Amino acid sequence: MQTATIENEIDICALTDLVEDAGTAALVNDTQIAIFYVKKTAQVFALSNYDPFSDANVLSRGIIGSIGDDLVVASPIYKQHFKLETGQCVEDDTISIDNYPVQIIDGRVLIGLAS
Amino acid sequence: MSDKRQLVVIGNGMVGHKFLQAFTQSEAMQGHEVTTFCEETRLAYDRVQLSSYFNGKTADDLSLVEDGFFETNNITVHIDDAAIAIDREKQTVTSKNGKTIAYDKLVLATGSVPFVPPIPGHERENCFVYRTIEDLEKISAAGKTAKSGAVIGGGLLGLEAAKALKDMDLETHVIQFAPRLMNVQIDEGGGSMLSQKMEGMGVNIHVDKNTSLIEQGETAIHKLNFTDGESIEADIILFSPGIRPRDELARESGIEVGERGGIVINDQCQTSDENIYAIGECALWNNMIYGLVAPGYKMAQVVADQLSATQNAFEGADMSTKLKLMGVDVASIGDAHGDTEGSKVYTYVDGSEEIYKKIVVNKDNSRLLGAVLIGDTVDYGNLLQLKLNDMALPEFPDSLILPQRDGAGASGLGVEALPDAAQICSCFDVSKGALCQAVSDGATTLGALKECTNATTGCGGCTALVGQVLNKELEKMGMDVNTDLCEHFPYTRQELYHLVRVEGIKTFDELLEKHGKGFGCDICKPTTASILASCWNDYVLEDAHTPLQDTNDRFLANMQKNGTYSIVPRIPGGEVTPEKLIALGEVGKKYNLYTKITGGQRVDLFGARQEELPIIWKELIDAGFETGHAYGKSLRTVKSCVGSTWCRYGVADSVTTAINLENRYKGLRSPHKIKFAVSGCTRECAEAQSKDVGVIATENGWNLYLCGNGGMKPRHADLFATGLDDETLIKYIDRFLMFYVKTGDRLQRTSTWMMNLEGGLDYLREVVIEDSLGLAETFEKEMQAVVDSYQCEWKTTVDSEEKSKSFKTFVNSDKGDSQIVFVPERDQMRPANQEELQSALDAKG
Numbered sequence: 001m002q003t004a005t006i007e008n009e010i011d012i013c014a015l016t017d018l019v020e021d022a023g024t025a026a027l028v029n030d031t032q033i034a035i036f037y038v039k040k041t042a043q044v045f046a047l048s049n050y051d052p053f054s055d056a057n058v059l060s061r062g063i064i065g066s067i068g069d070d071l072v073v074a075s076p077i078y079k080q081h082f083k084l085e086t087g088q089c090v091e092d093d094t095i096s097i098d099n100y101p102v103q104i105i106d107g108r109v110l111i112g113l114a115s
Numbered sequence: 116m117s118d119k120r121q122l123v124v125i126g127n128g129m130v131g132h133k134f135l136q137a138f139t140q141s142e143a144m145q146g147h148e149v150t151t152f153c154e155e156t157r158l159a160y161d162r163v164q165l166s167s168y169f170n171g172k173t174a175d176d177l178s179l180v181e182d183g184f185f186e187t188n189n190i191t192v193h194i195d196d197a198a199i200a201i202d203r204e205k206q207t208v209t210s211k212n213g214k215t216i217a218y219d220k221l222v223l224a225t226g227s228v229p230f231v232p233p234i235p236g237h238e239r240e241n242c243f244v245y246r247t248i249e250d251l252e253k254i255s256a257a258g259k260t261a262k263s264g265a266v267i268g269g270g271l272l273g274l275e276a277a278k279a280l281k282d283m284d285l286e287t288h289v290i291q292f293a294p295r296l297m298n299v300q301i302d303e304g305g306g307s308m309l310s311q312k313m314e315g316m317g318v319n320i321h322v323d324k325n326t327s328l329i330e331q332g333e334t335a336i337h338k339l340n341f342t343d344g345e346s347i348e349a350d351i352i353l354f355s356p357g358i359r360p361r362d363e364l365a366r367e368s369g370i371e372v373g374e375r376g377g378i379v380i381n382d383q384c385q386t387s388d389e390n391i392y393a394i395g396e397c398a399l400w401n402n403m404i405y406g407l408v409a410p411g412y413k414m415a416q417v418v419a420d421q422l423s424a425t426q427n428a429f430e431g432a433d434m435s436t437k438l439k440l441m442g443v444d445v446a447s448i449g450d451a452h453g454d455t456e457g458s459k460v461y462t463y464v465d466g467s468e469e470i471y472k473k474i475v476v477n478k479d480n481s482r483l484l485g486a487v488l489i490g491d492t493v494d495y496g497n498l499l500q501l502k503l504n505d506m507a508l509p510e511f512p513d514s515l516i517l518p519q520r521d522g523a524g525a526s527g528l529g530v531e532a533l534p535d536a537a538q539i540c541s542c543f544d545v546s547k548g549a550l551c552q553a554v555s556d557g558a559t560t561l562g563a564l565k566e567c568t569n570a571t572t573g574c575g576g577c578t579a580l581v582g583q584v585l586n587k588e589l590e591k592m593g594m595d596v597n598t599d600l601c602e603h604f605p606y607t608r609q610e611l612y613h614l615v616r617v618e619g620i621k622t623f624d625e626l627l628e629k630h631g632k633g634f635g636c637d638i639c640k641p642t643t644a645s646i647l648a649s650c651w652n653d654y655v656l657e658d659a660h661t662p663l664q665d666t667n668d669r670f671l672a673n674m675q676k677n678g679t680y681s682i683v684p685r686i687p688g689g690e691v692t693p694e695k696l697i698a699l700g701e702v703g704k705k706y707n708l709y710t711k712i713t714g715g716q717r718v719d720l721f722g723a724r725q726e727e728l729p730i731i732w733k734e735l736i737d738a739g740f741e742t743g744h745a746y747g748k749s750l751r752t753v754k755s756c757v758g759s760t761w762c763r764y765g766v767a768d769s770v771t772t773a774i775n776l777e778n779r780y781k782g783l784r785s786p787h788k789i790k791f792a793v794s795g796c797t798r799e800c801a802e803a804q805s806k807d808v809g810v811i812a813t814e815n816g817w818n819l820y821l822c823g824n825g826g827m828k829p830r831h832a833d834l835f836a837t838g839l840d841d842e843t844l845i846k847y848i849d850r851f852l853m854f855y856v857k858t859g860d861r862l863q864r865t866s867t868w869m870m871n872l873e874g875g876l877d878y879l880r881e882v883v884i885e886d887s888l889g890l891a892e893t894f895e896k897e898m899q900a901v902v903d904s905y906q907c908e909w910k911t912t913v914d915s916e917e918k919s920k921s922f923k924t925f926v927n928s929d930k931g932d933s934q935i936v937f938v939p940e941r942d943q944m945r946p947a948n949q950e951e952l953q954s955a956l957d958a959k960g
């Protein structure tokens with residue numbers, strides 16, 4: 001989520017390159033990242049694009065929405081939900097996927113990867 | 116020989132087979148070896164639905180025998196082999212083909228035959244009875260050249276036979292010895308109302324007529340002479356004046372039979388020989404032959420219980436009936452004639468609507484004894500329950516049959532007043548208690564309740580009551596049945612459809628703002644996308660719609676297990692030119708795609724990467740293909756057989772019709788996918804009866820079948836209408852599809868939708884054919900709007916640079932997903948499995 005500064009930040013694309021209320025995939029070094037843009041709250045989130053249930057890189061292609069107060073993405077393959085904020089899987093406590101700091105500065109989307 | 120006890124069953128008709136089913140479920144099955152003799156050339160079938168054979172049902176459809184029933188249960192069955200003698204001393208049965216089988220216990224389930232009165236001339240050609248599939252085959256063959264037909268007998272079965280003649284478009288006569296039709300079940304007033312209605316439909320009714328001679332006719336094959344000197348002529352004669360129990364085997368072996376026929380049984384269904392039982396229409400209980408199937412089923416259960424030493428007894432059965440005869444509703448309950456001493460009668464007659472209702476009550480007005488209903492039988496369920504449960508009547512019993520006007524609440528009883536023991540479905544003997552139990556065990560929809568109790572799946576007469584029991588139970592369980600689509604919308608799909616349509620809502624955001632909360636989810640977004648598409652048919656990848664689409668719709672292709680996609684171009688009706696096949700092959704080769712022929716008569720190309728989709732589609736479109744919507748909840752394929760153009764049996768051009776239908780409905784978004792098929796004749800090579808919409812050619816036009824399903828829960832489609840021309844066919848399909856699109860639940864195929872529709876197929880016919888909701892024109896208009904606004908989504912996509920760009924796998928790179936790995940198999944490639952994937956990635960380092 002937007003923090004004041006992110007370490008190792010990498011410029012990905014323009015905000016206008018993202019699809020509103022949906023996911024977009026990005027390749028950062030060799031890591032596939034799913035970036036989600038929620039228009040209503042003007043928020044951007046970044047999670048791993050890898051779906052541990054299907055072993056495929058597909059989460060950016062899931063539908064986003066809310067369960068209660070949490071914003072989530074549903075895997076397009078077997079439909080498990082992951083919280084956009086934390087990467088926690090809703091259906092399975094033991095599963096959580098990586099999430100990355102991301103922010104928008106001057107209309108550019110910036111992501112931080114742990115080095 | 117085994118030490119098991121030998122059980123022999125003679126007759127594999129409706130009741131004989133029911134007995135086998137009940138027996139295989141019982142404990143006694145273990146200790147018995149079972150043999151059955153089946154005189155007919157086919158195993159048990161549904162005689163009650165026999166007439167549907169004339170509307171296109173096949174012997175297979177009517178079969179009552181589950182696949183593998185005899186094999187799994189190890190029952191020996193001798194088909195086309197009648198038992199001809201019973202030796203009670205040696206305890207053996209001998210058959211026509213010369214088999215002799217020993218028995219410890221014997222069950223006679225030989226049914227009955229139609230009575231053919233010994234009128235001189237009755238053995239002439241084209242004189243038939245109406246009892247077996249063979250009979251119907253003969254009648255139908257004779258009907259091809261005949262112009263007219265007469266039924267001797269104006270009872271229930273006679274009128275059913277008359278309907279068959281009418282369905283064959285013959286001039287139809289009914290000759291009744293008694294002074295009115297159905298004289299057993301209904302009274303004089305009812306009988307004359309029924310005659311009037313039948314005459315109105317072009318059936319010639321002749322009552323009080325005693326046929327004395329059948330001879331060569333002048334204008335037709337036969338001349339029927341009556342004792343009063345009058346006569347009529349007809350090409351076909353059907354005898355249906357009554358039934359005679361098949362008691363000949365019993366009679367010849369010295370078992371007691373009734374004076375007027377029938378094998379005498381006690382409450383345990385035992386004959387005068389304690390080792391021999393008789394059940395069904397051959398059995399005479401308390402001087403009664405029951406000409407209905409439900410009492411026979413009860414007897415079958417009694418004997419199965421008997422043999423497993425479980426107490427059960429046959430205590431008679433209710434003979435009340437409700438049926439539709441040529442579209443006329445007729446019902447009779449209990450003492451229809453007011454024969455009970457001191458009974459009183461209330462009658463209601465509406466001459467303009469041709470409705471006749473009568474109730475018979477006891478002398479102090481407190482109990483119902485019987486009823487007759489013609490033209491309007493909605494009160495049947497209530498009245499039957501009042502009678503069967505001996506319930507107290509309201510203060511003014513006539514309120515039970517008087518029409519409810521001025522919005523006054525319906526009188527009569529609520530289902531709540533019924534005791535648990537009340538039998539709601541008589542065809543399957545399902546009590547109110549059993550229904551309530553099933554509901555509390557989780558069968559909370561009409562469809563689920565049907566499936567687990569069988570209620571309503573026989574004659575259907577109990578549908579309304581079963582629905583009422585269900586609703587009351589749900590209410591009682593405090594189970595405010597939550598039909599909300601999801602947490603974001605307190606509405607059903609149908610209600611949302613209505614809101615979108617009526618308020619002209621064009622986007623998800625607008626709908627959410629006006630009627631929902633939160634951010635939406637993977638349930639309400641695709642549902643809304645589908646509704647918006649059904650109503651307005653915009654391009655599904657408009658910016659506002661893109662985020663709503665399930666991944667398959669979002670990328671206009673089906674996502675596979677490794678994140679690649681499959682591509683299915685439309686091949687209407689399965690017809691494809693060699694050039695187009697070559698084009699498919701070339702594209703497959705160029706992009707290294709796995710190719711396979713689908714179960715829907717087209718070609719699927721697998722393994723396309725997301726970023727490749729637009730370029731592949733550009734090539735396909737240039738070769739003349741369109742999207743096949745294999746990804747959408749929408750029309751999939753219209754399968755066809757080759758039809759009359761090439762096939763020596765075809766009676767119509769199934770390919771042209773399939774192509775026209777596919778082109779008409781392609782792109783229509785709906786609650787779930789929709790599949791069609793068109794066959795060129797009744798051999799049915801296109802398997803149309805397993806489709807949502809099935810069309811089969813006949814010499815008289817198209818037969819339309821609706822609401823079939825393959826897949827997880829297969830269901831044969833129902834014959835909906837017959838002999839349609841092209842125009843009517845399309846009109847009915849337009850209406851049907853729009854009604855489904857409007858009212859179906861999310862992901863509900865037409866089969867489950869219909870199973871849950873109160874009133875079922877009849878109701879659907881009323882809406883689609885008779886336009887009972889007055890919506891037919893709207894449906895057709897709305898469908899035309901969808902047809903007129905069709906666009907190939909892939910064409911729109913490849914024509915737009917911006918949209919094509921959105922298929923890039925990564926927003927910030929032109930690379931593809933390096934973790935997609937294929938391995939070779941049978942000259943093509945397939946996705947790597949986990950291990951192969953790992954070693955491939957390791958090798959890459």
Ligand code: SRM
Pocket residue numbers: 673674675681682683711712713714715716717718719745751752788790805806823824825826827828864
């Ligand atoms: C490709 C094909 C199998 C094949 O190689 O032959 C196929 C493949 C799939 N079927 Fe199918 N079905 C295919 C014909 C059928 C048929 C046969 C037919 O159409 O004549 C049936 C049974 C008939 C029916 O639907 O009534 C069939 C019953 C199903 C079902 C069960 C539907 C049901 O009501 O029970 C599903 C699951 C669902 O839709 O929820 C399903 C779902 C699927 C999905 C979409 C599963 C998925 O989500 O990945 C498969 C993906 C297709 C793809 O990636 O391209 N498929 N599927 C067939 C494509 C036909 C076409 O040309 O469009």
Ligand SMILES: Cc1cc2nc3c(=O)[nH]c(=O)nc-3n(C[C@H](O)[C@H](O)[C@H](O)COP(=O)(O)OP(=O)(O)OC[C@H]3O[C@@H](n4cnc5c(N)ncnc54)[C@H](O)[C@@H]3O)c2cc1C
Pocket residue numbers: 125126127128129130131132152153154155162163164165166196197198199224225226227245246247272275361364394395396397405406407408409411438
């Ligand atoms: C057109 C029509 C419509 C009907 N509509 C209704 C309805 O709406 N509701 C209703 O309740 N009932 C209806 N009935 C009646 C219902 O079909 C019968 O009540 C039911 O079939 C009786 O079952 P069963 O097994 O006793 O006799 P069947 O079904 O006739 O079976 C008896 C079988 O035994 C065989 N058999 C006889 N003798 C021998 C032998 N010696 N060896 C071997 N096999 C033998 C016969 O060939 C036959 O196959 C209708 C009947 C007809 C013909």
Ligand code: SF4
Pocket residue numbers: 756757758759762763764765766769794795796797798799800801
């Ligand atoms: S359904 Fe009839 S017309 Fe079509 S291919 Fe089969 S036999 Fe020929």
Ligand code: FES
Pocket residue numbers: 539540541542543570571572573574575576577578
């Ligand atoms: S009463 Fe015939 S189906 Fe229920």
